[in-house]
């Protein structure tokens with residue numbers, strides 16, 4: 001029974017965090033403050049009262065409409081809140097009450113904000129990915145708990161290699177693609193995002209993320225091209241697929257890598 005209470009707590013905490021992430025997703029690209037003013041209806045600008053601002057629940061109670069002007073509220077809001085809540089519970093299941101839980105919660109939150117901004121606007125704000133690289137590096141020291149000198153050195157060097165691998169590989173690929181085709185295939189935002197992912201997950205995690213993300217991107221891009229023609233190729237952002245690859249690695253990457261190596265080299 002206590003376990004159920006802990007799950008409920010993390011779900012509610014995650015939903016509330018998701019509500020804040022919605023504010024970040026809307027305001028960061030416009031360089032507006034994420035603290036004030038409080039939540040407003042995007043249509044009529046009337047302030048949203050606390051009882052209309054309960055994550056997930058308020059959206060359902062209000063039928064997805066503003067209480068004052070009845071304008072439709074984007075389903076993205078409850079989607080982000082539910083996604084954050086579910087991932088928070090899964091992070092607790094994966095990491096228990098440990099420094100890793102706090103570190104990867106921050107990482108996951110950053111990935112969610114980046115994903116939804118990239119989907120809507122096709123940009124990955126530097127204001128998230130660049131500090132994220134620093135936070136990932138610092139977090140590798142936090143995760144080395146209980147701190148011994150060698151754990152600390154291992155953690156920091158692993159994170160540093162991850163930054164080099166993640167940022168470096170995409171930089172080389174993007175430069176080569178640009179030289180050969182004369183087109184810009186990959187934005188600088190993707191390069192900085194994979195550097196951030198490497199800072200949190202190390203070089204193996206960065207490589208896994210790149211391969212898993214490219215694979216998922218190719219599959220989804222292929223399906224979309226089938227239905228909407230090849231112009232869609234340039235309309236599919238890469239950031240969300242990198243975020244997906246990073247989350248897959250976070251939850252089961254070691255297991256998948258182990259399985260892959262086993263089937264490739266031992267059978």
Ligand SMILES: [Zn+2]
Nearest residue numbers: 041044066069
């Ligand atoms: Zn309104």
